[in-house]
Amino acid sequence: MHIHFIAIGGSAMHNLAIALHKKGYKVTGSDDEIFEPSRSRLEKYGLLPAQTGWQPELISQKPDVIILGMHAHPDNPELKQAQELGLKIYSYPEYLYEQTKNKTRVVIGGSHGKTTITSIVMHVLKFNQLDFDYMVGANLEGFDTMVSLKEDTKIAVFEGDEYLSSPIDRRPKFHLYHPHIALLSGIAWDHINVFPTFENYVEQFQIFADGVEENGALIYFEGDENLRRIAGQSRNDIDKLPYSEHESVVEDGITYLKFNDREIRLHVFGDHNLQNIAGAKLVCSKVGISDEQFYRAMTSFKGAARRLEVLSENEKTTVFYDFAHSPSKLKATTAAVKKQFDNRQLVAVMELHTYSSLKKEFLPQYGGCMDEADEAFVFFNPKTIEHKRLTPISKEEVAAAFSKPELHVFTDPTELFDLLRQKDWQNKNLLIMTSGNFSGQNLKEFAIGLTGNPIRFGNEKWIKQQGTTMN
Structure with a gap:
């Protein structure tokens, strides 16, 4: 069976393509842009398209199945060709x-x-x-x-x-x-x-x-x-x-x-x-x-990637990263870290990055969601708002929406992370929450710079003691 992926480079799409390749199907695909890690993974299995861009001529081979990704548009030339030929078109979940x-x-x-x-x-x-x-x-x-x-x-x-x-x-x-x-x-x-x-x-x-x-x-x-x-x-x-x-x-x-x-x-x-x-x-x-x-x-479950992931840690400080971006996720994650380490101050930093979070009408939903933090910082990039074609928002509007006294709002990531580097991190934890990367910041490198330790402190303690919990 020949399966062709329109927009094969997506996070979900390229994983499905690899799974079907492993199952023995003939898999082809195309995309107008493919980033890491999708590119390397597709290349590893011989599935990386030979050229970038849409290629309607591939559809002329009449694949048995077309799988259409969200990255493609309704007027995609490959999709149009598949529709004209009457080929079977599935969505990813279908x-x-x-x-x-x-x-x-x-x-x-x-x-x-x-x-x-x-x-x-x-x-x-x-x-x-x-x-x-x-x-x-x-x-x-x-x-x-x-x-x-x-x-x-x-x-x-x-x-x-x-x-x-x-x-x-x-x-x-x-x-x-x-x-x-x-x-x-x-x-x-x-x-x-x-x-x-x-x-x-x-x-x-x-x-x-x-x-x-x-x-x-x-x-x-x-x-x-x-x-x-x-x-x-x-x-x-x-x-x-x-x-x-x-x-x-x-x-x-x-x-x-x-x-x-x-x-x-x-x-x-x-x-x-x-x-x-x-x-x-x-x-x-x-x-x-x-x-x-x-x-x-x-006893051996260590959590999902990007969910309260420890970027670095020493005896006095832990730097957490979490994919949280919606109000409910911010509130739950902030409260969890504060409750678990009640003897340390909590500094919480989040990025408004998704369509919903940057929409002016949605901002009030964030009211009180970072109240558990001792210090709170919010970052957004006005260029991201412009790219998503949304109504501009101001620092003042963001601060008012979160309704936390002395909330600090930044639009310059360098200024924000320079300030964080200069802080005294004794007996403080840092929680970084975003579905983006603060406009290109290397969060892992930054975290190691704060604690001097890329490996979670206390692993040895776990290994010695875990055998006593289940007999």
């Missing part, structure tokens, strides 16, 4: 369903936490030597790619994104997966460019719940009133399983899960992660994982 329609599909959705929950489920299954298909939106330790599809697996685990499927298919991706086991972690308004009202956004999660297969299961965080309502309105032929935070205890800055008379030491922390773990445990139970198997696996 084809994932096509590949797994005879398997048990597990789909993790929600405005926040879905990557981490998916990562936990994948880690536990792999730890217990269960093979499965998967798609996740982050690079995970122990997994070569973000997508895997095989012939002989019986389970597929997908991170369920609510963003649009393709330029010509305006349905949210997670509507197309039809899960047997579904999880919803929470709803906090996002993607304002696509879902202009909160009510319209919530409706997408109800549609997702309605798409659960007959006799399936809907697992949901019971602390979210919208999810409680969605569960109450969902069909009676599916199991409805609420979850909250997993019981735990914090000792000397380390979080332990409580399980019967034992305490299981974790690499991760925070109320939101305790919620994620509780939800993932229910999912794992549904696919046949015992409690003992789950907790043994959790």
